Amino acid sequence: MIRALHRWPGLVALALVTVLSLSGAALSVFPGAERIAAPQAEAGMTVATLVDRILSAYPGVEQIRRAPSGRITAYWFDQGAPGAAVINPATGQGAASADPNQTQRWLTNLHRSLFLGDGGRIAMAVGAAAMLVLALSGVLLVTRRAGGWRHWFARLRGPLAGRLHVEIARIAVVGLVLSSTTALWMTASTFDLLPVGGVPAMPVEVSGETGFAPVLMPLLVATPVAELRELSFPYPGDATDVFTLKTDRGTGYLDQGTGALLAWTDLGGWERASETIYMLHTGQGAATLGLVLGLMVLGVPAMGVTGVVVWLAGRRGRPRIRGNQPAGRAETILLVGTEGGTTWGFAATLHSALTQAGQSVHTAPMSAFAPDRYAAANRIVVLAATYGDGAAPASAKGFLDRLAAADHAPDAPLAVLGFGDRSFPAFCAFAKAVAAAAQAKGWPQFMTIGTIDRQSPQDFARWGRALGDAMGVDLELSHQPVLPLVKTLILVSRHDYGAEVQAPTAILRFALPRATLWQRLVGAGFARFDAGDLIGIMPDGSPVPRLYSLASARRDGFIEIVVKKHPGGLASSQLTALEPGQTVTAFLRRNPGFRPGRGRAPLILIGAGTGIGPLAGFVRGNARQRPVHLFFGMRHPDSDFFYGEDLRAWQDEGRLTRLVTAVSRGTKPHYVQDALRGDAAQVAQLIRDGARVMVCGGRDMAAGVADALAEILAPTGLTPAVLKTQGRYVEDVY
């Protein structure tokens, strides 16, 4: 709902808000320029003194105005010819032309009415309203995505366009809300929709005399120039006319024969509010604020472009849910938690099967969980993937918080289906967390939690039959997972190791496939990847992809993986048999949980065997010479010391601080966890200093490393578990 409120005004009013923001940003420069250019009155100068000076320079003066910038303009007649000038208050003489700036005038007319009069003003007001709706709905979306107000400035993940969009928005939103609200107020005021205060009635009785010198008038003597807005002189020869003085406080009339104040009206509340709003919108009288707002709205065109890119990318990534019912009318609510989007495919299949079975179904991301709106729901089904070590995937952000914050659990019972990969220890961990949270909240579950291993269509069909039984309908779910966009990769070189230790292994280097401009913009496919991301190889003869960790980043200019040939392994056999020039079909899968991150904190990289791949990639990419300590376990240095020469070169270049190796073959087997223990004091010190630990390799090795680290850290009071919750201990295990 909120997303739609954000999307449609954004797309429809894109051109309008772009014109508004660009012209507004250009206009924001003028108040500051005027403030700098205008000669300012000295502190404490009175209106009487100013009038006296101007009168001696221009005896025929009719009106004196002071702009919020401090610029003073006088208008006079000299022998019947009208004259006007910006006045230097120190001398009363003209200092510059009073003609309006034509550029500013043109921009102002574009900004407020597109040169189209009242129709244009209304169009621009609609644009401002769209901007306000966008800003407010955007705030809700960012809050929801980040998981609460406290995370407003949390680090962002995902493709460039989306990150840029939010990055700009969370700064600029203040200015956008302020500018659009004040714009709407000003439009309302222009169209007389707001009450206006009156000018005081003309005094009936005047002295009928003329010629009292303004310099002696008590009110002009008492009024500082800083408060002056406007002083109009009586019409020459008309004894019934008066001086009209407008200040920050109000309007009054002064007798031209006695100098006495004849009438005074204070500014009303509405006028004060309108003037404050005018100042906030235009920066007239608040030049710095104006410039800041101008800078903020400059983000609007950038947000427009990135917003459209995000929208188009989203349309491509997610299958269309046909016949999605409104949340308030649906009997079954499907909530989807997914990181990369594959679970949407399952949701679409389930949605259409349920719809065919006569159900009305509403499908939405888990992050849109709004139990109050599910008025007609008989059941709620959650399809949840897991992100990293059991964290909520992107489209499920905030779900658990919202469930915990709810007064009571929804009335409609729940079924949870988890998606995951059994080879990971945190298999379906997030789905389990959802089920546990539901139980804790007293939310009844009409089915025990189901799990789908590696997008298995068989698992899904089986669960679907169970769901159908629970609902009393026949449910046949036949889902063919949509494979990610695959590319053909050409092998350019291979480096062989390990034949002597009966573990033939190859470092394979593929050429970068060409990325389209679109892929570069949205960071799709191989247009953006880092060491530690995963590559899915599609072996001949199996529809199931095999994942390998990348040892290179996009900027390295190639795709590199380390592959050990497993006896009977389909993909590894095909890969290790590849010759340069031959090809393989593959796709990219991001692995944002396994990244060294930014900053200068030391890195402790721990790996064994082919697990060196991503770690070597991190070292290769360490151009900023962050301290990196690499612990590497191998069988024999003469046989499977992967990247041996490279590592020495990287050490010389300062990319690698220290290399500690452990050799397992020989008289005294030595594993990487033993190497860590041997270095316990320094490892503990590094971790106390904020080091980040990254482990890559087999499950047994990872478990051994965790045990060793627990021992090493015992004296410090830290544990691997604590480090994990702080995000300082990450594993990529297979």
Next chain:
Amino acid sequence: MKSLLATLALTTALTLPGLAMARPLTLTTTLTNYGGDGAYLALYVTDASGAYVGSLWMAGDKSRYYEHLSDWYRATGGDTAQVNGITGASVGAGRTLEITLDLADTLFDAGYTLRIDAAVEDMRDSPNEVAVPLTTAGAGTPVTGRRYVASFAYDM
């Protein structure tokens, strides 16, 4: 030049019950190229003592700006009823405003004065921009305003 032609069935103080006692009058106001946004113009009539008699036309439809037509505003207290039904758009720089209306015979050669107040955003207010006596002899003779009006004439 774009011109505005309006035939008025006047409902102000200036109309008389029988049109036989009125004559059609065309007011032509041409503005200079003063280099600003559209001008607000108030066309009205005062009597021999300078007292306000009635309005003929208001060019400019946002009443919040009327206070800048200061003489007219003082005379009427900003009463928009005075220009109800005889209000049009503001007049751009260099443009011509042409109005045709029926004006009572008795207003001619009787000491009445036709006045124009003018105002432009961010430029000077110009009350008393034009003040011409309403005489049959003066018809068709163009006069120049003080600041914004290049020429003004009334034709019978």
